[in-house]
Amino acid sequence: xxxxxxxxxxxxxxxxxxxxxxxxxxxxxxxxxxxxxxxxxxxxxxxxxxxxxxxxxxxxxxxxxxxxxxxxxxxxxxxxxxxxxxxxxxxxxxxxxxxxxxxxxxxxxxxxxxxxxxxxxxxxxxxxxxxxxxxxxxxxxxxxxxxxxxxxxxxxxxxxxxxxxxxxxxxxxxxxxxxxxxxxxxxxxxxxxx
Numbered sequence: 001x002x003x004x005x006x007x008x009x010x011x012x013x014x015x016x017x018x019x020x021x022x023x024x025x026x027x028x029x030x031x032x033x034x035x036x037x038x039x040x041x042x043x044x045x046x047x048x049x050x051x052x053x054x055x056x057x058x059x060x061x062x063x064x065x066x067x068x069x070x071x072x073x074x075x076x077x078x079x080x081x082x083x084x085x086x087x088x089x090x091x092x093x094x095x096x097x098x099x100x101x102x103x104x105x106x107x108x109x110x111x112x113x114x115x116x117x118x119x120x121x122x123x124x125x126x127x128x129x130x131x132x133x134x135x136x137x138x139x140x141x142x143x144x145x146x147x148x149x150x151x152x153x154x155x156x157x158x159x160x161x162x163x164x165x166x167x168x169x170x171x172x173x174x175x176x177x178x179x180x181x182x183x184x185x186x187x188x189x190x191x192x193x194x
Contacts, residue, residue: 013043016065020050023063030062030128037069038095045103048135052107055133063133067100072142081163082156088167100137110134143174145181153185 019033035044048065055061077093080086101111110130114123114137127134145160160178164171 013039013041013047015039016044016047016051019063019065020047020054023054023058027058028060030060031064033063033065035065035067036073036075037067037071037098037100038073038075040065040067040100041095041098045098045100048104048107048109051133052109055109061130061132062128064127064136065104065133066127066136066138068140069100069137070140070142070144071095071097074142074144077142078145078160081160083159085159085162086166087163087171100135104133104135108132111137113137113139115139141173141177143177145174145178153182157182 013035015033015035019031023029023031044065044067051063051065055063072088072095073093077088081088099113101113104111110127110132112123112127112134114120120138123136123138127136161175164175164178167174
């Protein structure tokens with residue numbers, strides 16, 4: 001079996017397009033694309049139409065688009081907290097719901113939806129062994145910090161905490177996850193907070 005070709009994360013919806021380009025270059029290799037739900041809504045869903053039209057011509061149909069669905073433009077949300085100390089702005093950050101796995105099935109692709117972390121291993125196994133491309137829709141927690149490792153994280157802590165504290169009750173879970181992440185970093189690399 002050939003090693004998989006991995007496309008870049010789907011920033012701004014390009015992950016699916018990059019995955020198709022990788023597959024055209026190496027049709028004998030499986031492809032794995034990691035994409036956020038925001039990127040998929042921008043243009044990734046349109047590329048699934050191309051995928052549905054092309055895959056039957058490939059010697060190896062292995063192609064998985066893993067959509068990390070948290071109903072949030074999380075990268076921007078966390079960047080605003082990190083760089084400006086601003087709270088999440090609900091009106092611009094919340095994404096409308098979209099049924100990625102169902103849409104894939106409508107196009108004749110495989111579609112798997114995961115809402116329970118205990119299902120994830122089996123879902124990946126199923127997606128990687130399908131005889132057609134698959135959209136693996138994984139529902140994730142939008143409050144999980146998207147953070148760089150220490151020491152850069154420690155320099156940004158005051159702004160991150162400030163942004164989350166301004167969110168009141170809705171920022172509490174994110175703040176708890178942030179403090180847990182800081183503890184892990186501190187345990188691994190020592191105290192660098194300052």
